[in-house]
Amino acid sequence: MSKANKEKWVVTSAWPYVNAVPHLGNLIGSTLSADVFARYLRMKGDEVVFVSGSDSHGTPVAVEAKKIGISTEELALKNHQIIKDLHQKWKISFDNYTITHNPTHIKFVQNFYLDIQKNGYITEQEIESLYCENDKLFLPDRFVEGTCPFCKEEAARGDQCDKCQKLLTPLELINPHCAICGKSPTIKKTKHWYLDFPKLEKELKELIEKNDIIPQNAKQMCLNSIEEGLPERSITRDLDWGIPAKFKGAENKTIYVWFEAVLGYISAVKEWAEKIAKDATLFDYFWKDPKTKTVYFIGKDNIIFHLIVFPGLILAYNKDKKDGEKLVLPYNVSSTEFLMYENDKFSKSHGIGIWIDDALKLASVDYWRFSLIFNRPETSDTSFLWSEFENNVKTLNDNIGNFIHRTLTFLNRQYNGIIPKKLKYDAIDQRFIDKINNISNIIGESIETFKLRKALRDIVDFAKEGNVYLNEKAPWHLIKKDKAAAGHVFNICSQAVYALAVLLAPFIPDTSEKILFYLNQPKLSTIEWNSIKENSIKEGTKIKKPEPLFEKLDIEEIKENLNELIKNKIKEGGKELVSYEDFKKLDIRIALIENVEKVPKADKLYKMAIDLGSEKRTLVAGLAEHYKIDDLKGKKIVILANLEPRKLKGITSQGMLLAAVEGDKVSILSPDKDIPLGAKIE
Ligand SMILES: [Zn+2]
Ligand SMILES: [Zn+2]
Structure with missing residues (x-):
């Protein structure tokens, strides 16, 4: 291939949410299709950077982390690593698979919005918002649940109703309640920063009208949307999980996740240039050369966002910038229709579908890659x-x-x-x-x-x-x-x-x-x-003895294995359900605390002599800050009797006392009726 034909590409695929392992539909709609394209371009001799990453600042991961009591950052990074490893196993050839919770991205987003503000595309408005007095926080999006005003579904969320698919705002919900504590919120005034889309309408319309490369249906969809009028969009949120907004007066606000994850396409190349390719100039080389072609592999529900919102942000950023400083506008999108599973919607909670870890x-x-692309939903929804x-x-x-x-x-x-x-x-x-x-x-x-x-x-x-x-x-x-x-x-x-x-x-x-x-x-x-030529393989080449490349699959057996996987791992809200068989492994019994003493040189620990009816044991428990010795003596408690013995401060603890723990509150469990010692919990 002659140098003259060599082209420059930034290939991207939609960012998976960090709160869930992607399913086969997510994969074919973005990542896998983009990988085929990027691999082809590289073989053709073009210059390619292929990037994506985990979209980490969404509310679901924050809600989930609050529920299980760990930091959102910890949960996001843990999930990100799982998703990253899975993409490697699927042979997705990313040059950089990053996460929006990385320093390069955070700094890039903050500066980007300050630039847009300087260019005159940011407005400020005071609005009313739901607030939980109990948790002391505003309740945007998924932090609030309630009844859908359209279809009356009771489990609608602050951003969308899953039943009727309507987009919602928290204030529209009937009987709203906090997704964390369940209490009814109050209404409070708060100030937010908005992107001035009406100001960009004309330029966006021209941009889309003159683009002859994007698919005709996508083009029409965008023009219709502009025709209806582009409203100002709020780009800040009252949330602590996210990228802190740097606008003056916006302390404690973060950038709304929709408006920062999309900038990851840019910052991921910056991070790649600086940290992986070790040549920071490569960022401008790819992103600020008008000849670079940027391509976005996305699901059909993402078209407007990538062809209107994202280019709108770039236009606002580029204003008054010289050539060579401007970011390139999207060259094309490849959008797929939806993949269903056996004519049903993928649903984790109902165990319908196949997730990329299980697959x-x-x-x-290669069987999966081949089959997914062979039936890629290019023109209509496919099952x-x-x-x-x-x-x-x-x-x-x-x-x-x-x-x-x-x-x-x-x-x-x-x-x-x-x-x-x-x-x-x-x-x-x-x-x-x-x-x-x-x-x-x-x-x-x-x-x-x-x-x-x-x-x-x-x-x-x-x-x-x-x-x-x-x-x-x-x-x-x-x-x-x-x-x-x-x-x-x-x-x-x-x-x-x-x-x-x-x-x-x-x-x-x-x-x-x-x-x-x-x-x-x-x-x-x-x-x-x-x-590939008629003489690629030269006469006289010594080849090797082959093994068959593929084998016949026993589909019935594979389906049985999938059912087994689902049964063992039906996840509800990210938590694994255990089978009754698993529960039966636990030997939980009633015991009596006969004596309690402090463990020397350990402020929190008590050593307890307990009676299980048929035997006596020693337990060590961290109760000294929560109970007085006299409050415990003579109390009937519940213990896990078949836990592996564990040494604490030189004392072997032969079991574990069960207690309810919430924050710094601890309450030990006790039977509410007289029942013999050693009675089994089942
Ligand atoms: Zn609804
Ligand atoms: Zn609350």
């Missing part, structure tokens, strides 16, 4: 169906796997694994050779126009043609009278096997790497997209 426990990553998954893997096996395995095993058996000489082409050869010489252009064109599903299907058809060619030539008969003629056929087939290794690389990289290994070729990272 990899059920089948290897993941087990029957289709089974068929897709069969398609992979019967066409691609079969052609490659036939070729490689025949070469090993009949030619000692040495690629034979090519002879003169006949018409049948020529037809297949033309295909081989052309195929990377055809597939490349589909990928460049985001028709990933068609690209993959065309690769399968190419392998089918390989099988047809083999059957037409029937080298297994030919070899009996003319070994050189049969060798010629397999030379051509080995070129097609190489072509498949290259073409499949963006889609199923593990399989590609295996094929290249069998062909004794360099590693995938050095292979170029346009290296």
Whole structure:
């Protein structure tokens, strides 16, 4: 590829929320599709930075952390690491998968909004907002729940009703209550900072009208939305979890998560340049060169946000800036329709769907990648169906796997694994050779126009043609009278096997790497997209003995395993439910405290002699700050009797006393009726 054709890209995929492991629909809608695109561009020789990260400042993770009693930061970083590791297992080739809770992003966002304010796009307004007197905080978005004013669903949240899908504001809810403590909130006045969208309307309209690259339906959707009028949007929140706003007078306010996560596309490249590529100038090189193409892989529900809100922010930032200081506006979006699961909506609480952690426990990553792209929801909502998954893997096996395995095993058996000489082409050869010489252009064109599903299907058809060619030539008969003629056929087939290794690389990289290994070729990272030729594999190359690339899946068994996984891990609000079998492992009993004494050199600990009816034991418990010795003596308590013994200050504790703990309040459990010592809790 000549240098002149080399292009510069920033490839991005929508940021997963840090509060949940993504499901298959999330993955195909953004991350996996973007990965195929980025891998292809890199092989083509273009310059690419592929970034995304965990969207960490949403309210769900803050609500969840408050409920389980750890810091939001700790929970967000822990979940982020899990999601990051999973993307690695899915072979998503991010140059930087970061989190919005990182110093580069936080600083970038703060300066970005100060710039926009300086440019005259920020207004201030005083509004009424819900406030919880008990928790001493304002209740934006998901911090408040109540009845939906539209459909009367009782579990609607402050930002949206899940039942009727209507967007809500906290003040619209009927009977609102605090999501943390359940109490009714009061109404308080508070000041917020707004983005002046009406001021950007004209420029945005022009921008979208002159863009001939974005899909027509997305373009129309955006124009309609501008036609309806763009309201001023509040960009601050009364929340402590988030990026502190730096506007004068906005102490204790944070930037609304919608308006900062989207800037992660920019700051993630900055962080990559500084920390990973170790060349800070690469940030301007990518983001401030008008020739750079930025592409956003998103679900259809995100179109407006990426084609209006995000470019609006960039326009406001760029105002009065010189060329070379301006950020590039979005080049294109690739949006997918929704993926359903067996014609149902994915739902974690109902155990409907497949999540990307579970998927990899059920089948290897390339089966999933292949199947998800093969059925990518490009033009309409699509369902993941087990029957289709089974068929897709069969398609992979019967066409691609079969052609490659036939070729490689025949070469090993009949030619000692040495690629034979090519002879003169006949018409049948020529037809297949033309295909081989052309195929990377055809597939490349589909990928460049985001028709990933068609690209993959065309690769399968190419392998089918390989099988047809083999059957037409029937080298297994030919070899009996003319070994050189049969060798010629397999030379051509080995070129097609190489072509498949290259073409499949963006889609199923593990399989590609295996094929290249069998062909004794360099590693995938050095292979170029346009290296597919009629003579890519040289005569005399010694190939390796292949193993079958794919295996037949037992779908019934996989489904059973999934049910087992779901049963063991139905998560409700992020917490694992335990089975009754698990509960039965705990031996919880009634005991009597016979004696209590302080543990020397330990302010908080008591050593207790207890009676379990059939035996006596010693317990050590941290109760000294909460109970006096006399209050405990003679009290009936509940203990976990089969906990592993543990040494505290040299004393072995043979069990654990059960108590309710909330903040610094501790209350030990006690039976409310007279019941014999040793009675079991069940
Ligand atoms: Zn509703
Ligand atoms: Zn509250």
